[in-house]
Amino acid sequence: MADQRSRTLDGTTADRTGTSADRQGQEGQGNDRQGSDGLRSDARRNRERILAAAREAFDAQGIDAPLTAVARRAGVGPATLYRHFPTRAALVTEAFRQQLDHCHQLIEEAVTDPDPWRGLCTVVHTMTDILAVHRGCAAAFHTRFPGAVDFNAERDRAEAQLAELVSRCRQAGVLRADFDLSDLSLLFLAQHGVAAGPPEVALAATRRLVGYLLQGFRAEGAPPLPPPAPLRLDQVHGVAAPD
Amino acid sequence: MADQRSRTLDGTTADRTGTSADRQGQEGQGNDRQGSDGLRSDARRNRERILAAAREAFDAQGIDAPLTAVARRAGVGPATLYRHFPTRAALVTEAFRQQLDHCHQLIEEAVTDPDPWRGLCTVVHTMTDILAVHRGCAAAFHTRFPGAVDFNAERDRAEAQLAELVSRCRQAGVLRADFDLSDLSLLFLAQHGVAAGPPEVALAATRRLVGYLLQGFRAEGAPPLPPPAPLRLDQVHGVAAPD
DNA sequence: AGCGAAACGGACGACACCTTCCGTTCTCGT
DNA sequence: ACGAGAACGGAAGGTGTCGTCCGTTTCGCT
Numbered sequence: 001m002a003d004q005r006s007r008t009l010d011g012t013t014a015d016r017t018g019t020s021a022d023r024q025g026q027e028g029q030g031n032d033r034q035g036s037d038g039l040r041s042d043a044r045r046n047r048e049r050i051l052a053a054a055r056e057a058f059d060a061q062g063i064d065a066p067l068t069a070v071a072r073r074a075g076v077g078p079a080t081l082y083r084h085f086p087t088r089a090a091l092v093t094e095a096f097r098q099q100l101d102h103c104h105q106l107i108e109e110a111v112t113d114p115d116p117w118r119g120l121c122t123v124v125h126t127m128t129d130i131l132a133v134h135r136g137c138a139a140a141f142h143t144r145f146p147g148a149v150d151f152n153a154e155r156d157r158a159e160a161q162l163a164e165l166v167s168r169c170r171q172a173g174v175l176r177a178d179f180d181l182s183d184l185s186l187l188f189l190a191q192h193g194v195a196a197g198p199p200e201v202a203l204a205a206t207r208r209l210v211g212y213l214l215q216g217f218r219a220e221g222a223p224p225l226p227p228p229a230p231l232r233l234d235q236v237h238g239v240a241a242p243d
Numbered sequence: 244m245a246d247q248r249s250r251t252l253d254g255t256t257a258d259r260t261g262t263s264a265d266r267q268g269q270e271g272q273g274n275d276r277q278g279s280d281g282l283r284s285d286a287r288r289n290r291e292r293i294l295a296a297a298r299e300a301f302d303a304q305g306i307d308a309p310l311t312a313v314a315r316r317a318g319v320g321p322a323t324l325y326r327h328f329p330t331r332a333a334l335v336t337e338a339f340r341q342q343l344d345h346c347h348q349l350i351e352e353a354v355t356d357p358d359p360w361r362g363l364c365t366v367v368h369t370m371t372d373i374l375a376v377h378r379g380c381a382a383a384f385h386t387r388f389p390g391a392v393d394f395n396a397e398r399d400r401a402e403a404q405l406a407e408l409v410s411r412c413r414q415a416g417v418l419r420a421d422f423d424l425s426d427l428s429l430l431f432l433a434q435h436g437v438a439a440g441p442p443e444v445a446l447a448a449t450r451r452l453v454g455y456l457l458q459g460f461r462a463e464g465a466p467p468l469p470p471p472a473p474l475r476l477d478q479v480h481g482v483a484a485p486d
Numbered sequence: 487a488g489c490g491a492a493a494c495g496g497a498c499g500a501c502a503c504c505t506t507c508c509g510t511t512c513t514c515g516t
Numbered sequence: 517a518c519g520a521g522a523a524c525g526g527a528a529g530g531t532g533t534c535g536t537c538c539g540t541t542t543c544g545c546t
Binding site for chain 4: 039042043071076079080083
């Protein structure tokens with residue numbers, strides 16, 4: 001990547017509206033005049049306000065909430081919002097990066113759990129609880145943005161780790177033989193369908209549904225019924241892609 | 244097997260275009276000169292064209308497809324569409340009345356099945372298949388329109404019949420003891436979440452999910468895990484109600 | 487054929503949201 | 517304190533959908 005100085009604003013994202021990786025890293029070279037992230041104090045304050053407002057608005061009104069409303073809620077003008085986040089995808093991604101990072105961390109931990117089934121259950125329960133309560137986060141989770149390469153990369157990584165976890169579960173014999181990795185995606189999508197109501201309802205519905213499904217995934221009773229052919233993962237991706 | 248009663252329904256439903264069919268208050272003059280539905284031939288033709296176009300558009304673009312697009316697809320002007328269907332709800336309701344009637348008929352038959360479990364499975368499988376393929380129909384199914392009294396009444400009736408069926412299943416001991424009627428709604432909502440993709444994918448995902456869930460509903464293995472408290476039905480209704 | 491009324495559809499105003507322009511305000515290093 | 521320029525936000529242009537008005541066309545009865 002070329003030099004990413006916040007030089008030309010029309011170049012927009014040049015001032016790193018994106019990645020989370022560099023916190024106190026290497027950007028001190030050229031100008032450390034302002035904060036460690038190279039933003040002026042008022043800019044940084046507005047950025048946080050916008051993100052908080054976006055979380056509220058997206059959770060309340062869905063991921064399609066008008067950006068004007070987000071800006072108003074944040075107490076900034078529309079232009080400021082667009083300056084920080086040139087696209088809706090950028091805003092959504094950043095707004096829920098914390099929760100999504102949390103999810104990824106969960107997966108990271110679960111994959112090292114000596115009891116793979118416990119690890120899997122923990123991941124699923126925790127993640128679905130989060131998704132149930134934060135509608136916007138759920139939308140971000142289920143939406144695959146064409147441009148956001150790093151975001152998608154994280155997703156793929158998480159998926160690979162889940163695959164590893166599932167594989168270990170199957171080896172341990174706790175998952176039914178015909179379980180497929182895509183069944184996990186199925187679970188998350190199903191949860192999404194069940195979580196359309198107000199948060200409390202969404203949470204209750206989610207927990208009951210997940211209870212049924214995790215039960216169904218177990219080898220234990222592994223009774224007759226074989227569900228039809230599993231989906232391919234790429235079929236289940238990006239089902240709610242914008243545009 | 245099913246007699247073809249549903250065929251007669253699409254003809255009988257054309258009595259009223261909607262709740263506010265009174266334009267000029269010129270009723271009561273008893274002019275039944277035109278067809279039995281009181282519509283002129285071109286009006287009836289356009290009405291059918293609009294309904295067909297609506298089904299296509301709603302299935303393809305979702306229930307929020309612009310009405311202008313529906314009108315264009317039908318080859319009529321926007322005014323004609325609004326004249327026949329004053330609100331979006333009226334159009335959606337009429338467009339999918341046939342499929343919804345089919346669903347109701349299915350339930351009607353299943354409730355008399357001597358084997359209640361088979362009846363329940365048939366209903367669930369058939370309905371979810373329909374909902375998977377017809378996105379607009381699914382939206383109509385999951386949306387509770389404030390004004391459409393008759394439509395909601397049918398829904399309630401179907402629900403009561405399903406309750407009866409479930410009750411018989413539980414008495415027969417084929418449903419786990421802690422099964423709740425709302426779990427059926429849960430299933431339909433979950434299916435909705437899984438069916439966002441293209442039809443083939445939606446169908447495959449639906450069938451697999453329903454396989455898992457019906458399996459989970461059975462008393463047979465009825466293994467340890469008790470899902471959390473069930474939802475109240477009214478909580479699960481109208482989750483996607485339009486403004 | 488002719489007439490009255492029903493039905494049609496192009497066009498229009500209203501509205502919400504998106505996105506950018508540009509003059510103004512504020513920050514930060516000197 | 518001061519100046520350069522980064523950042524701000526009001527306002528305006530653009531787009532798409534809604535819902536309706538009104539002159540024109542088509543139907544069906546006599």
